[in-house]
Amino acid sequence: MKQASKLIRQHILGLLSDGQFHSGEKIAQEINLSRTAVAGHISQLAEWGLDVFKVKGKGYRLSRPFGLLSADLIKRHIKDARLALVQVAPVLESTNSEIKSRITKKREDLADGDAVLTEIQTAGRGRHGRQWLAPVGGSLTFSMYWSFPDGYQSMAGLSLLVGVAICDALRQYGIEDAQVKWPNDIYLHGRKLAGVLIEVEGQIGATAHCVIGVGLNVCVPQDQYDVGQPHTDLTSVLQRSVDRNELAAVIIESLWHYLDEFSLHGFGKFVAYWESLDLYADKKVVLQMGEKRFSGIDRGVDPSGALLVETRDGIMRFHGGEVSLRGN
Secondary structure, eight states: OOHHHHHHHHHHHHHHTTOSOBOHHHHHHHHTOOHHHHHHHHHHHHHTTOOEEEETTTEEEESSOOOOOOHHHHHHHOOOOOOOOEEEEEEESOHHHHHHHHHHSTTSOOOTTOEEEEEEESSOBOGGGOBOOOOTTTEEEEEEEEEETTOGGGGTTHHHHHHHHHHHHHHHTTOOOOEEETTTEEEETTEEEEEEEEEEESOTTSOEEEEEEEEEESSOOTTTOOOSSOBOOHHHHHTSOOOHHHHHHHHHHHHHHHHHHHHHHOGGGGHHHHHHHBTTTTSEEEEEETTEEEEEEEEEEOTTOOEEEEETTEEEEEOSTTEEEEEO
8 A cells, every 4th residue: 555545544533533524625625635536535534444434514524433453552551661662553464464574674673572453454363364354443453573592492382472461451341251262263252253363474493483373353342243152351351442552452461471471481481371271171072174073071270271172082282283163
C-alpha cells in the first residue's frame, strides 16, 4: 500500500474513532481530497473490518467509539525499563508478517521483546492458515520478536508458555478464570477469547528467530460477529469498556517476564501452572491428525509441551503441528 494512502486512512480512522458524525465534505476538505476519494477510502476501511455507516445529510459514523492504540500510551503503562521497542502501525497485512519481514531484512536490528501492534490487519492469520477476524477497534492484535540462540530445540513448549503469560496478565486485569486449550488458545467461560500463532525463521543448528502473534477479543459481540466457533470478549465479561493501551502494556510486560524465565529454564518450570489452567483437564478429548482420530482422557502435558492423553493403549504424547483438539 502506498504511504500516502496509509496516512490518509490513518487520518480518517482517527477522525471517526470518536463515534460522532463526520460529513464527507468536511473530511474531504481536511485531507484535501474529493468526496468520492474519501468514500473510496472509507469503503476500503469497511472491507477491512471498520464498522462504519453513512446517514444522508449527516455523514459517516462508527457504530461505537474506541480509543486508538498509541505506542506512547502503552509505554507509559509499562514499568519494565528494558529497551525493547513498542510500535503501532494503523494498517498492516499482519503483525507476524511485519516482524518476519524485519527478520529477513538483516539490516534491521531486532531485540528480544520488540512488539508491533496494529489497528487493521488486511490478511490476519490463525492456526492452520485460517483467517483471524479482528474487528477494527474491537481487538488487540500484536506480534512480539524473541530469539533462541540454542535453536529450535530450546523452544519446546513455547506456545503453551505464551498462553500461561496471557492468562497471568488477564488476572492482573481482573479476569480470574481464563483457561488454556492445548496448544495455543485462551478460553473464558468455555468460549474462545484469544489465539496465539507462533512462526519461526532460521536454519537448523542456528539461532531461531521467533514471531509470537497474539489476537485477543476486546469487543466482539457474539450477536454481531460469527467467527466460526463460540467466542467471547473482555467487554462483555467485565461489563465495562476496556483501555486497549493499558491491556496491551499488561500483556506485553507479562510476556517479557515469562519469556525471560522460559529462555533460562525451559517449559518444565511451568508445567504445573499450565495444567492448573487446562480447559480439558481429566476430560475426554478427541484429536485429529489428518485422517487419523484419537480419543482419550487429557492428562496434562510433559516438559516439552506435548499433550498427554490416556488411551486404551496407555499414555500417548501429541505435539502441536497439525494436531487439532476438541472436547467430547
